[in-house]
Amino acid sequence: MTATLEQRLDAFRRLDDAKLTFARRDWFPGTSGNLSIKIQNEPLQFAVTASGKDKTKLSPEDYLVVDRDSRPVDATSLKPSAETLIHAVVYQKFPQAGACFHVHTVWNNLISELYFGQRAFSIQGQELIKGLGIWEENARITVPIVENFADIPTLAAAIEKVITPEIPGVLIRNHGIYAWGGNDFEAKRHLEAFEFLFEYHARWLQLRQAVVSTTTN
Numbered sequence: 648m649t650a651t652l653e654q655r656l657d658a659f660r661r662l663d664d665a666k667l668t669f670a671r672r673d674w675f676p677g678t679s680g681n682l683s684i685k686i687q688n689e690p691l692q693f694a695v696t697a698s699g700k701d702k703t704k705l706s707p708e709d710y711l712v713v714d715r716d717s718r719p720v721d722a723t724s725l726k727p728s729a730e731t732l733i734h735a736v737v738y739q740k741f742p743q744a745g746a747c748f749h750v751h752t753v754w755n756n757l758i759s760e761l762y763f764g765q766r767a768f769s770i771q772g773q774e775l776i777k778g779l780g781i782w783e784e785n786a787r788i789t790v791p792i793v794e795n796f797a798d799i800p801t802l803a804a805a806i807e808k809v810i811t812p813e814i815p816g817v818l819i820r821n822h823g824i825y826a827w828g829g830n831d832f833e834a835k836r837h838l839e840a841f842e843f844l845f846e847y848h849a850r851w852l853q854l855r856q857a858v859v860s861t862t863t864n
């Protein structure tokens with residue numbers, strides 16, 4: 648069975664909302680980033696941003712529907728995001744995932760580089776961890792970080808290996824983050840929580856260094 652027109656239009660409308668919200672935060676510099684919303688599991692079909700578009704704008708040619716192999720379901724001149732395979736990996740590994748969002752920000756790039764040596768970024772005791780759906784006392788989270796392989800099948804395979812149901816996101820070194828959730832509302836909440844935690848941590852390191860410098864000089 649293939650997605651109905653109504654399902655497609657609903658997914659496209661939701662993608663418009665997410666895209667404009669993230670664009671207002673400058674989360675799509677230089678046409679970077681890609682977004683998807685799942686339409687159905689069996690067979691897998693999801694709406695995804697077309698490749699290379701200016702994601703701060705809306706146009707009638709922003710999205711297309713693809714299958715599990717990242718192939719367009721309909722005849723179209725649009726090219727799916729170059730990173731569509733990563734969305735497909737997320738949906739295939741986690742059939743409960745309903746949306747997957749990817750953005751490049753300075754904060755997620757800094758954290759991905761700073762902690763690449765450990766292949767993970769950990770943080771504990773931050774209220775925004777609850778934004779990831781983790782409510783335990785003094786929770787600690789660990790976000791995996793993978794190398795930024797230029798070959799997308801290699802990158803997707805590396806991501807497939809490290810992602811877990813506990814943490815709805817993965818960092819790619821000096822590239823960006825993929826975050827997902829049961830639907831677009833949840834994926835957005837997760838992405839925002841991750842970005843807050845990355846920015847908080849990077850700023851905290853800077854501030855601590857500044858305080859140490861002034862008290863030792």
Ligand SMILES: CSCCC(=O)C(=O)COP(=O)(O)O
Nearest residue numbers: 677679680681698699728729
């Ligand atoms: C100009 S950013 C390089 C490609 C990238 O990382 C990205 O997120 C956007 O690629 P797409 O094909 O989805 O436009």
Ligand SMILES: [Zn+2]
Nearest residue numbers: 679680730823
């Ligand atoms: Zn990217």
